[in-house]
Amino acid sequence: MNVLGHGEVKITVESDIAVARRAVREVAMQIGFGPTEVARIVTAASELSRNVHKYAGSGVMQWHAIENGSNGGLELRFEDHGPGIADVSEALREGFTTGGGLGMGLPGAKRLMDEMEIQSALGQGTKVVVRKWRRQ
Amino acid sequence: MSVRAAAATKRQESGTRGLSPDAGQELLQILVDSVKEYAILTLDSKGYVTTWTPAAERLTGYKAEEILGKHFSVFYPEEDVSAGKCERELEQATRDGMVEDEGWHIRKDRSRFWASVAVTALKSKDGTLRGFGTVTRDWTGRRRTEDKFRAFLESAADAVVIVNPKGEIALVNSQTEALFGYSRAELLGEPVEKLIPERFRNQHLGHRSGYLAHPRPRAMGAGLELFATHKDGHEFPVEISLSPVETEEGTMVTSSIRDVTQRRQTEEKVRRQAREIMEMATVPVVQVWEGILLVPLIGMLDSARTQQFMERLLQSLTQTASPVAVIDITGVPTIDTQTAQHLMETIKAVRYIGAEVVLTGVRPVIAQTLVHLGVDLSATTTRASLAAGLRVAFSLLNLHVAAETTA
Amino acid sequence: MQSESIAVIKLRNTLLVTMPADPDDSTIAALQERTLEAMSQYDVRGLVLDLSKVEILDSYFARTVSETAQMVGLMGGETIIAGMRPSVAITATELGVTLGKTRTVMSVDRALELAGQPAQGVKAR
Numbered sequence: 001m002n003v004l005g006h007g008e009v010k011i012t013v014e015s016d017i018a019v020a021r022r023a024v025r026e027v028a029m030q031i032g033f034g035p036t037e038v039a040r041i042v043t044a045a046s047e048l049s050r051n052v053h054k055y056a057g058s059g060v061m062q063w064h065a066i067e068n069g070s071n072g073g074l075e076l077r078f079e080d081h082g083p084g085i086a087d088v089s090e091a092l093r094e095g096f097t098t099g100g101g102l103g104m105g106l107p108g109a110k111r112l113m114d115e116m117e118i119q120s121a122l123g124q125g126t127k128v129v130v131r132k133w134r135r136q
Numbered sequence: 137m138s139v140r141a142a143a144a145t146k147r148q149e150s151g152t153r154g155l156s157p158d159a160g161q162e163l164l165q166i167l168v169d170s171v172k173e174y175a176i177l178t179l180d181s182k183g184y185v186t187t188w189t190p191a192a193e194r195l196t197g198y199k200a201e202e203i204l205g206k207h208f209s210v211f212y213p214e215e216d217v218s219a220g221k222c223e224r225e226l227e228q229a230t231r232d233g234m235v236e237d238e239g240w241h242i243r244k245d246r247s248r249f250w251a252s253v254a255v256t257a258l259k260s261k262d263g264t265l266r267g268f269g270t271v272t273r274d275w276t277g278r279r280r281t282e283d284k285f286r287a288f289l290e291s292a293a294d295a296v297v298i299v300n301p302k303g304e305i306a307l308v309n310s311q312t313e314a315l316f317g318y319s320r321a322e323l324l325g326e327p328v329e330k331l332i333p334e335r336f337r338n339q340h341l342g343h344r345s346g347y348l349a350h351p352r353p354r355a356m357g358a359g360l361e362l363f364a365t366h367k368d369g370h371e372f373p374v375e376i377s378l379s380p381v382e383t384e385e386g387t388m389v390t391s392s393i394r395d396v397t398q399r400r401q402t403e404e405k406v407r408r409q410a411r412e413i414m415e416m417a418t419v420p421v422v423q424v425w426e427g428i429l430l431v432p433l434i435g436m437l438d439s440a441r442t443q444q445f446m447e448r449l450l451q452s453l454t455q456t457a458s459p460v461a462v463i464d465i466t467g468v469p470t471i472d473t474q475t476a477q478h479l480m481e482t483i484k485a486v487r488y489i490g491a492e493v494v495l496t497g498v499r500p501v502i503a504q505t506l507v508h509l510g511v512d513l514s515a516t517t518t519r520a521s522l523a524a525g526l527r528v529a530f531s532l533l534n535l536h537v538a539a540e541t542t543a
Numbered sequence: 544m545q546s547e548s549i550a551v552i553k554l555r556n557t558l559l560v561t562m563p564a565d566p567d568d569s570t571i572a573a574l575q576e577r578t579l580e581a582m583s584q585y586d587v588r589g590l591v592l593d594l595s596k597v598e599i600l601d602s603y604f605a606r607t608v609s610e611t612a613q614m615v616g617l618m619g620g621e622t623i624i625a626g627m628r629p630s631v632a633i634t635a636t637e638l639g640v641t642l643g644k645t646r647t648v649m650s651v652d653r654a655l656e657l658a659g660q661p662a663q664g665v666k667a668r
Binding site for chain 2: 642
């Protein structure tokens with residue numbers, strides 16, 4: 001695998017969530033994240049892939065190894081053409097629930113990662129980007 | 137045709153300055169005879185030897201009477217003769233005017249020497265081929281040097297890539313083939329940028345001309361992390377040292393390349409261990425008894441410190457299989473929402489791994505703040521002083537131990 | 544990738560389930576199904592869930608565990624979680640999940656010891 005690179009995992013069936021987790025774990029370890037950081041990143045990736053599968057049916061996760069000066073990090077992008085989120089700030093509020101259980105997992109993913117950006121609107125699909133930097 | 141005749145023709149064509157024809161000829165003859173390093177001789181248009189010199193005799197061992205009239209292929213090894221090398225040289229010389237070649241030559245005593253040969257076609261003004269002039273130089277010494285050089289390259293531990301002034305790969309050793317995954321043939325003549333990740337290629341062009349402007353032996357890209365690209369596309373970190381070599385073709389650059397993936401990983405490990413040691417110093421975890429770990433927190437708990445603290449505490453608890461963690465917050469001046477949240481998370485995480493928390497050092501003002509913040513510590517055992525907390529810790533431990541023995 | 548099957552083992556009066564390192568959704572669902580099957584089949588006091596190999600616990604996994612514990616409770620049993628790793632514990636708290644009415648202990652040994660004893664008023668986690 002090319003560490004200084006990028007890749008993607010298509011999310012079409014439920015088992016792809018686990019595929020995405022495995023891919024992210026591999027990359028995160030290669031970039032040099034410690035075990036707890038890896039756990040955080042993979043858990044966030046699991047939540048966000050699950051969102052794609054649950055709300056849009058299918059989509060894609062892309063990963064990019066990123067650099068900020070001399071520090072390395074990992075960026076994950078989740079894109080789907082699903083129904084979209086009507087109110088993003090509402091979805092980010094702790095405890096927000098749309099249906100069944102723990103809601104969209106966005107607040108959790110945000111907590112686990114360093115940066116999060118969401119682009120979404122009703123009927124226009126959703127794009128979520130998260131980043132984590134190595135601790136120095 | 138003899139040298140004298142050739143010289144005469146030349147004089148007719150170009151004119152010799154200030155000398156009588158005979159004097160000029162004599163000089164030329166002396167020149168040809170005196171040149172020690174080069175054997176100059178002439179052949180007729182079919183390749184038979186027509187003139188001979190003392191230098192040629194020294195070089196090959198043949199006396200004039202033994203060699204005049206013989207075909208010049210006697211100087212060549214059998215394998216070259218049967219491969220048609222001699223005919224080819226004459227043909228090329230006739231066509232292009234001159235041909236240069238290197239190869240083994242044979243002496244009268246059947247010994248070999250490495251020769252550099254230049255064969256020139258001698259034509260009269262109207263273009264008729266009159267014969268050939270050959271200049272042969274013994275380069276055995278150089279050949280041995282070259283062989284030694286090649287052997288040295290192959291024995292080098294690192295990959296060696298030699299680049300010509302145009303930036304093309306001129307020479308590589310087998311370590312280069314192994315390191316990059318290309319065969320020699322795939323590399324020779326290619327621009328050296330082929331071995332560098334695309335995003336650095338443009339920069340490298342600039343660096344190359346910079347180097348050629350002030351060539352000297354040095355490490356490449358001091359302070360930068362360098363990467364190389366394997367044939368299959370993957371990248372790996374490298375260290376490169378450069379050395380200029382002056383040759384007839386200009387300044388060649390020898391680069392010695394070492395794969396430092398292993399070293400980077402070790403460096404990374406060392407860095408991480410150093411960081412862990414640093415963390416240990418800032419968040420001490422003390423074993424006060426078998427089964428009881430004490431963490432005296434000092435200062436405010438920001439996100440970064442909390443993360444470090446949580447990881448260290450949980451790691452220590454699992455490693456020592458300690459069922460009780462005493463977290464003492466006597467040294468925490470104030471509790472804000474963030475600190476309270478971090479504290480709650482830590483307590484929750486400790487419970488998840490199967491240990492219990494005793495929170496001590498909860499001074500009146502802290503207790504007040506916690507209540508006002510709405511923090512629910514009802515499920516946690518808390519005490520105002522460390523001493524009281526340790527007493528609770530021991531009784532929890534005894535319960536734990538007692539439970540084990542009754543089961 | 545095929546889902547890994549999980550085994551539900553009956554040990555004296557307890558059920559023991561060992562979860563693999565990164566179970567996919569169908570394996571996690573199987574945890575619940577197989578546990579309930581076994582609970583109705585055998586007369587046991589509860590479930591010991593061995594999470595010592597688990598590297599990731601996302602919200603679906605946590606919810607399934609919580610639901611399973613609730614169902615076990617309704618059927619008169621207790622659920623003990625054993626061996627959760629520090630990195631999993633940390634991410635679970637940061638993610639904000641709940642594991643429902645469960646006890647947590649450090650090792651499977653300890654869990655089996657406790658499982659043999661009468662239930663002691665379990666606190667919600």
